[in-house]
Amino acid sequence: MSSLDLFVARPRRLTLRGLRSIDLTLVLAWAIIAIVAAWAVAPGLFTPHSGTIGIAGNQLKAPDAAHWLGTDEIGRDVLARIIYGSVNSLSGAIVAVAVGLVGGTALGLFAGAIGGKIDDIIMRLVDVMLSIPGLLLQLSIIIILGFGTINVAAAVGVTTVASFARLMRSEVIRVRRADYVEAAFGSGGRFSAVLWRHVLPNSLGTIISYAALQFGTAILAISTLGFLGYGAPPPIPEWGLLISEGRKYLTSAWWLTAFPGLAVILVVLAANRISQSLRRTS
Amino acid sequence: MNALVSAPPILDVTGLDIAYRDTAGWRRVVQDVSFTVGAGEVVALVGESGSGKTTTAQAVIGLLPDNGRIERGAIRLNGTDIAHWADRRLDAIRGKSVSLVPQDPGTSLNPVLTIGAQVAEILRLHGVRDGKERRQRVLDLLARVGLDQPELRYGQYPHELSGGMKQRVLIAIAIALRPALLIADEPTSALDVTVQRRILDLIDELRAEFGTSVLLVTHDLGVAADRADRIIVLKQGQVQEQGPARQVLGTPRSDYTKRLLSDAPSLAPAAFRAAPANTPAAIIVEGLTQDFPVSGRTSFRAVDDLSFTVASGTTHAIVGESGSGKTTTARTVVGFQRPTSGRVTIENTEITALSGEPLRQFRRNVQLVYQNPFASLDPRQSVAEIIGEPLRNFEPIGKAERLDRVKALLDQVGLPADALDRSARALSGGQRQRVAIARALILEPRVLVLDEAVSALDVTVQAQILRLLQSLQDRLGLTYLFVTHDLAVVRQVAHTVTVMRAGRAVETGSVETVFNHPDAAYTSELIAAIPGRHLPVATPQYAGAAQ
Numbered sequence: 001m002s003s004l005d006l007f008v009a010r011p012r013r014l015t016l017r018g019l020r021s022i023d024l025t026l027v028l029a030w031a032i033i034a035i036v037a038a039w040a041v042a043p044g045l046f047t048p049h050s051g052t053i054g055i056a057g058n059q060l061k062a063p064d065a066a067h068w069l070g071t072d073e074i075g076r077d078v079l080a081r082i083i084y085g086s087v088n089s090l091s092g093a094i095v096a097v098a099v100g101l102v103g104g105t106a107l108g109l110f111a112g113a114i115g116g117k118i119d120d121i122i123m124r125l126v127d128v129m130l131s132i133p134g135l136l137l138q139l140s141i142i143i144i145l146g147f148g149t150i151n152v153a154a155a156v157g158v159t160t161v162a163s164f165a166r167l168m169r170s171e172v173i174r175v176r177r178a179d180y181v182e183a184a185f186g187s188g189g190r191f192s193a194v195l196w197r198h199v200l201p202n203s204l205g206t207i208i209s210y211a212a213l214q215f216g217t218a219i220l221a222i223s224t225l226g227f228l229g230y231g232a233p234p235p236i237p238e239w240g241l242l243i244s245e246g247r248k249y250l251t252s253a254w255w256l257t258a259f260p261g262l263a264v265i266l267v268v269l270a271a272n273r274i275s276q277s278l279r280r281t282s
Numbered sequence: 283m284n285a286l287v288s289a290p291p292i293l294d295v296t297g298l299d300i301a302y303r304d305t306a307g308w309r310r311v312v313q314d315v316s317f318t319v320g321a322g323e324v325v326a327l328v329g330e331s332g333s334g335k336t337t338t339a340q341a342v343i344g345l346l347p348d349n350g351r352i353e354r355g356a357i358r359l360n361g362t363d364i365a366h367w368a369d370r371r372l373d374a375i376r377g378k379s380v381s382l383v384p385q386d387p388g389t390s391l392n393p394v395l396t397i398g399a400q401v402a403e404i405l406r407l408h409g410v411r412d413g414k415e416r417r418q419r420v421l422d423l424l425a426r427v428g429l430d431q432p433e434l435r436y437g438q439y440p441h442e443l444s445g446g447m448k449q450r451v452l453i454a455i456a457i458a459l460r461p462a463l464l465i466a467d468e469p470t471s472a473l474d475v476t477v478q479r480r481i482l483d484l485i486d487e488l489r490a491e492f493g494t495s496v497l498l499v500t501h502d503l504g505v506a507a508d509r510a511d512r513i514i515v516l517k518q519g520q521v522q523e524q525g526p527a528r529q530v531l532g533t534p535r536s537d538y539t540k541r542l543l544s545d546a547p548s549l550a551p552a553a554f555r556a557a558p559a560n561t562p563a564a565i566i567v568e569g570l571t572q573d574f575p576v577s578g579r580t581s582f583r584a585v586d587d588l589s590f591t592v593a594s595g596t597t598h599a600i601v602g603e604s605g606s607g608k609t610t611t612a613r614t615v616v617g618f619q620r621p622t623s624g625r626v627t628i629e630n631t632e633i634t635a636l637s638g639e640p641l642r643q644f645r646r647n648v649q650l651v652y653q654n655p656f657a658s659l660d661p662r663q664s665v666a667e668i669i670g671e672p673l674r675n676f677e678p679i680g681k682a683e684r685l686d687r688v689k690a691l692l693d694q695v696g697l698p699a700d701a702l703d704r705s706a707r708a709l710s711g712g713q714r715q716r717v718a719i720a721r722a723l724i725l726e727p728r729v730l731v732l733d734e735a736v737s738a739l740d741v742t743v744q745a746q747i748l749r750l751l752q753s754l755q756d757r758l759g760l761t762y763l764f765v766t767h768d769l770a771v772v773r774q775v776a777h778t779v780t781v782m783r784a785g786r787a788v789e790t791g792s793v794e795t796v797f798n799h800p801d802a803a804y805t806s807e808l809i810a811a812i813p814g815r816h817l818p819v820a821t822p823q824y825a826g827a828a829q
Contacts, residue, residue: 179658186616187672187721188645197671201662
């Protein structure tokens with residue numbers, strides 16, 4: 001047969017059949033993200049308790065019917081703390097990914113599209129960034145910017161710019177070689193127009209799935225920094241901070257660390273699973 | 283040739299149904315196919331892509347892809363039905379009774395093993411234990427398939443060999459055990475014409491020598507006409523017609539065969555297009571030289587001092603085998619690269635002096651159509667966006683007006699209006715190439731450069747595109763620079779031609795002169811290599827050909 005058959009025979013991924021036999025783990029992953037997002041938007045709907053004000057005489061109760069996940073040392077409901085804390089963790093992760101995605105994509109796009117000296121300079125800077133341990137860089141940035149959820153998120157985002165830029169550059173270089181990009185120049189496209197209409201959309205598939213992966217990693221990183229005390233100041237509920245505060249009672253009240261930890265793990269796993277599915281369809 | 287008709291057939295396929303599983307369930311791709319291959323006979327399976335010819339051949343040797351299965355029918359090899367044999371059982375006959383020469387020599391050899399090791403493997407698998415004997419037999423085989431210096435080739439790796447040499451190695455592997463049946467799946471479609479001819483000659487010789495039967499799978503009726511005793515024409519998995527080559531080609535019974543015959547450029551009667559006299563030149567190429575840097579300081583000269591002129595409103599073909607520099611020339615003419623030296627003048631503008639905005643403006647006048655319509659269209663755009671994009675670049679007109687012009691052009695290139703909103707992915711190869719041509723035409727350029735624009739298409743689609751190009755030229759007075767490796771197409775469509783070899787022009791002139799009285803030996807060799815010389819009778823004209 002002619003060489004073209006190879007292209008025709010490529011199976012399409014998104015089909016009715018594919019939707020029917022949808023993956024249970026993927027549904028679960030989206031459900032987890034949806035629930036956490038709902039918590040962040042309207043925490044009051046999910047719990048009658050307050051996230052910050054404790055009830056006297058209710059200290060350190062083990063999980064029961066009234067307080068499903070128990071209470072902490074000043075009588076605050078742990079579930080309520082996790083639900084109210086999702087806003088901080090989630091918005092932090094979104095900011096972090098946005099910073100990394102926008103900054104990294106722009107850098108990678110310019111490096112890959114312009115090439116030559118500019119490419120060299122940008123990519124060597126990226127190499128330098130990659131050579132600094134992530135946590136060290138994050139701590140340095142937070143010390144410059146000051147403590148707080150948004151600053152932590154920005155710091156986490158900045159450290160991911162380098163890897164986003166790397167990935168984007170390699171995608172851009174792949175797409176730039178394609179015939180249709182040359183054809184776009186050939187039909188009189190200006191550099192910026194070709195970049196915007198052809199190179200960017202065709203490079204983004206991989207980047208989006210990487211962003212989903214980074215979303216999980218960012219929640220982990222923000223929780224880590226919260227645990228170390230660089231994030232939101234107490235009594236604001238933030239998942240990393242919850243774990244950190246519960247640490248003192250690890251032997252007597254395991255639920256203080258276990259449930260916030262579980263929340264972090266589930267969201268990170270869900271983000272990874274979604275990223276994997278995005279990579280397959282892109 | 284057919285003296286052995288009375289002997290029992292080597293291969294007897296009856297009522298074969300094959301289906302592939304895809305997302306929608308089982309889809310039947312081969313339906314009720316029956317044929318035989320007698321001893322010492324060459325039978326050609328002819329059809330376009332998707333006709334099921336390769337699938338049928340794969341089934342015979344038990345190499346269907348994992349998602350394929352034989353639903354019904356029998357495949358008798360020397361009288362034994364092997365249709366439902368397990369792989370392990372088939373191993374015993376593969377190579378020994380039936381063997382395969384694969385399609386693409388470039389990817390069919392293991393890149394990390396030497397040639398000798400790969401040929402020796404089949405001998406080892408089939409019980410030649412003695413290393414010395416094996417080596418000797420491999421050397422004999424390499425010599426037999428016409429490789430010079432077999433000792434040297436024995437220790438070489440596939441990347442050190444050319445495509446034709448690799449195909450010879452694959453043939454050596456296929457004939458190592460003198461199988462009764464050789465399946466050749468498009469053995470030459472990835473090769474240059476002169477190499478193609480030598481490979482087919484070799485298969486012919488081996489058949490004569492060993493009495494091997496050959497099942498030749500090909501899309502090229504010319505090849506089938508030259509080489510086959512009998513021809514089976516397949517379309518969409520069904521046999522349209524089968525019989526002795528002479529009869530199928532001379533007095534075809536099915537409309538489909540008639541149509542294939544009239545569309546095959548190699549079988550078309552030579553009616554040269556005469557160049558109109560006294561027309562101004564649209565393209566002037568003078569002393570074009572193009573060097574490419576190769577690792578470090580050395581450079582590779584892809585085009586060397588090339589000059590030609592194309593009269594306005596005519597078609598000039600650049601012909602050559604791979605590596606002759608023809609694509610490089612095309613890319614320089616459209617201004618994608620700056621020549622090392624020399625000048626290209628199009629419609630009185632020297633484009634080699636242009637850059638930046640003037641070059642961009644100039645692109646209105648000259649457009650390129652690519653070889654592969656699967657790579658030259660952005661998979662994320664709709665047909666309307668693809669065709670309308672050049673307008674967005676040059677003309678500040680509203681969306682509605684742009685869409686109107688796209689619609690008008692869509693009709694001109696013979697695409698249905700409902701294709702507008704579809705993604706290019708949903709179109710066939712021929713339709714995609716029409717979209718690519720429409721995109722090139724929407725700015726109403728004066729010059730169209732076609733880089734192997736029909737080479738990847740099936741013959742019927744190819745014929746449609748060529749007719750389309752010709753009618754557009756007649757109507758709009760376009761000038762074409764037609765780059766191709768296919769001399770048969772050149773004979774059909776071009777007024778003038780430049781034959782290139784290793785970056786140099788071997789010969790330039792009107793198509794009629796070059797084809798009838800070639801000066802250079804290389805040109806004669808190329809012309810002689812066009813398949814289809816053995817066509818028995820004059821080609822019948824298919825009624826639909828004039829559309």
